[in-house]
Amino acid sequence: MTETRLRIGFIPLCDAASLLIAVDKGFAAAEGLDIELIREVSWSNVRDKLNIGLFDAAHLLAPVAIASSLGLGHIKVPIVAPFELGVNGNAITVSPQLHAEIVEAADGNVLDPLVSARALARVLEKRKRIGAEPLAFGMTFPFSTHNYQLRFWMAAAGIDPDEDVRLVVLPPPYMVESLASRQVDGFCVGAPWNSVAVNLGVGCILHFSCEILAHAAEKVLAVRARWADENPDAVIRLVRALDRSAAFIEDPANRREVAALLAASHRVGVAAEVIERTLEGRLKVAPNGGTRTDKRYLLIGHNGAARPDPVQAAWLYAQMVRWGQASLSEDLLAAAKAVFRPDLFDAAPHGNYANVTVPADRIGAFAGPVFDAEDITSHLNSWAISWAMKQR
Amino acid sequence: MDASLNIVIVDESPVRAAILENGLREAGYRNVVRIEGTTNLLARIYGIDPDVILIDLENPSRDVLEQMFQVSRVVRRPVAMFVDQSDSASIQASVDAGVSAYIVDGLKKERIKSILDLCISRFNAFSRLQNELEQTRSALEERKIIDRAKGILMKAKNLSEESAYALLRKTAMNENRKIAEVAQSVITAAELFK
Numbered sequence: 001m002t003e004t005r006l007r008i009g010f011i012p013l014c015d016a017a018s019l020l021i022a023v024d025k026g027f028a029a030a031e032g033l034d035i036e037l038i039r040e041v042s043w044s045n046v047r048d049k050l051n052i053g054l055f056d057a058a059h060l061l062a063p064v065a066i067a068s069s070l071g072l073g074h075i076k077v078p079i080v081a082p083f084e085l086g087v088n089g090n091a092i093t094v095s096p097q098l099h100a101e102i103v104e105a106a107d108g109n110v111l112d113p114l115v116s117a118r119a120l121a122r123v124l125e126k127r128k129r130i131g132a133e134p135l136a137f138g139m140t141f142p143f144s145t146h147n148y149q150l151r152f153w154m155a156a157a158g159i160d161p162d163e164d165v166r167l168v169v170l171p172p173p174y175m176v177e178s179l180a181s182r183q184v185d186g187f188c189v190g191a192p193w194n195s196v197a198v199n200l201g202v203g204c205i206l207h208f209s210c211e212i213l214a215h216a217a218e219k220v221l222a223v224r225a226r227w228a229d230e231n232p233d234a235v236i237r238l239v240r241a242l243d244r245s246a247a248f249i250e251d252p253a254n255r256r257e258v259a260a261l262l263a264a265s266h267r268v269g270v271a272a273e274v275i276e277r278t279l280e281g282r283l284k285v286a287p288n289g290g291t292r293t294d295k296r297y298l299l300i301g302h303n304g305a306a307r308p309d310p311v312q313a314a315w316l317y318a319q320m321v322r323w324g325q326a327s328l329s330e331d332l333l334a335a336a337k338a339v340f341r342p343d344l345f346d347a348a349p350h351g352n353y354a355n356v357t358v359p360a361d362r363i364g365a366f367a368g369p370v371f372d373a374e375d376i377t378s379h380l381n382s383w384a385i386s387w388a389m390k391q392r
Numbered sequence: 393m394d395a396s397l398n399i400v401i402v403d404e405s406p407v408r409a410a411i412l413e414n415g416l417r418e419a420g421y422r423n424v425v426r427i428e429g430t431t432n433l434l435a436r437i438y439g440i441d442p443d444v445i446l447i448d449l450e451n452p453s454r455d456v457l458e459q460m461f462q463v464s465r466v467v468r469r470p471v472a473m474f475v476d477q478s479d480s481a482s483i484q485a486s487v488d489a490g491v492s493a494y495i496v497d498g499l500k501k502e503r504i505k506s507i508l509d510l511c512i513s514r515f516n517a518f519s520r521l522q523n524e525l526e527q528t529r530s531a532l533e534e535r536k537i538i539d540r541a542k543g544i545l546m547k548a549k550n551l552s553e554e555s556a557y558a559l560l561r562k563t564a565m566n567e568n569r570k571i572a573e574v575a576q577s578v579i580t581a582a583e584l585f586k
Contacts, residue, residue, distance in 0.1 A: 041449075041450055041451070041452045041454075042449075042451070042452050042453075042454040042455045043455050043458075044454045044455050044457075044458055044492070045449055045454065048483070048487055048492070049487060052483055052484055052487060054487065073458065073461045073462075074461075075483075140455065141455050141458065142458055142459055142461070142462050168434065168456075168459070169434075169455055169456045169458065169459040170456065171452030171453060171455055171456070173452060174430055174452065181431075183431060183432065325462070
């Protein structure tokens with residue numbers, strides 16, 4: 001087998017695990033892939049370096065792969081995703097003060113996202129009455145699941161995320177500091193940053209993102225569509241290496257070793273113990289010590305999770321339309337769905353993973369009608385709050 | 393050239409930012425502002441209302457700037473990426489140099505080509521300078537290590553300085569290693585035998 005050299009960019013987050021472990025445990029080398037991993041500081045960098053060919057592949061936010069393919073917010077470069085690196089894994093964290101206000105305003109258990117969102121709406125109304133500044137929430141990128149999950153949650157209770165709150169992009173490493181210094185009142189971010197905020201006593205985890213959406217594509221392995229066409233063999237080998245890596249990560253017997261490898265400073269660079277809890281879906285949610293466990297918190301390769309699902313791409317595209325980032329057309333919808341390539345995943349044999357049930361509509365949102373990827377117009381029409389509605 | 397363009401520099405390296413600012417001022421640009429820190433970055437940029445924003449690629453705040461393209465009530469005027477699809481050589485050169493540029497929509501590419509070229513050359517010059525500094529530093533380090541190893545050998549084997557160095561050099565050649573590496577081994581061994 002000829003040795004293939006690949007340069008792959010990543011952001012230090014727990015959901016880069018399949019990629020990092022594929023290199024560190026030799027699954028890539030076993031496929032004849034000599035991978036150079038490059039740790040990056042921003043999604044813009046990852047996107048640009050992938051687009052212009054400095055990277056052969058990248059750990060990328062699923063919506064950025066779609067935005068790049070549609071030419072939204074930036075130059076148009078068609079991207080394809082043969083492997084989903086992570087499903088779910090985000091959380092919404094708020095300051096202890098805001099948490100207390102939400103609990104006080106709640107008409108039920110705040111573990112229910114509809115109850116917490118309604119309570120937040122009341123908190124915002126009260127602030128408006130007394131003329132206080134609107135609350136600010138941090139998220140990681142305009143085209144990010146974090147942005148869409150925050151908006152989806154808030155809008156379910158009648159909050160207009162473009163009018164009633166301020167949504168600001170913050171690099172994940174700055175989230176905790178911004179919450180501590182009251183520049184933001186809450187944020188939605190991936191692991192490990194929610195836990196870091198809780199450990200420092202500056203935040204309470206309000207929701208795991210899997211409580212908002214049971215099954216949400218988070219990060220993909222992204223390659224240029226042209227590169228995939230020109231290097232079909234490398235794509236298959238890469239998928240196979242990632243697949244073996246994901247199966248290795250899934251095995252609880254390997255968890256400690258995986259966490260230790262990911263904790264290295266040139267990988268994710270946070271305490272192994274925090275990574276281990278993330279992989280187990282067991283998070284400390286409040287500074288005073290309460291924990292919450294959900295095996296759906298972050299899915300790495302669990303049955304079906306690694307296989308790209310065009311329904312997920314359709315849902316993400318629908319959010320782009322809902323919030324005014326993209327126009328609505330059948331062509332764009334088809335182009336978005338074509339980014340997720342289950343056929344490329346299926347071309348490589350895949351292993352057996354722990355079983356996690358997938359919701360009937362493959363999204364499992366806590367509010368609204370079931371999602372139908374063939375009819376996103378009715379999905380969009382079912383929301384009282386959306387950018388499109390305001391244009392009418 | 394348009395001397396009245398409002399230019400903002402966002403760079404985590406204050407030295408490089410200063411070099412860039414000086415370069416732009418020398419080239420005749422009068423309105424150049426350096427932004428430091430990350431607090432309320434977007435609000436401060438809107439406050440300056442720049443025509444051109446330059447940001448280093450090692451800066452995590454680059455993602456914050458991407459929000460300027462969004463439909464949002466805080467945006468006062470649209471902003472677009474400088475490099476468009478027809479200009480891949482430019483984007484490649486700027487990414488290689490480690491800098492990215494954003495401009496307000498409608499500003500002609502030709503009008504700021506000189507700004508980007510200047511950025512690229514200053515960024516490249518800065519990294520050359522850093523490499524040279526790094527090399528000088530490591531050469532000094534190596535010198536120190538070799539001197540220590542020589543001292544150890546002189547004492548342990550009762551050699552002259554010249555013979556000690558010759559021994560290090562001969563061993564390095566035989567083992568196909570650098571003299572500094574052999575010297576480091578001598579120091580390590582000496583520490584172990586202490």
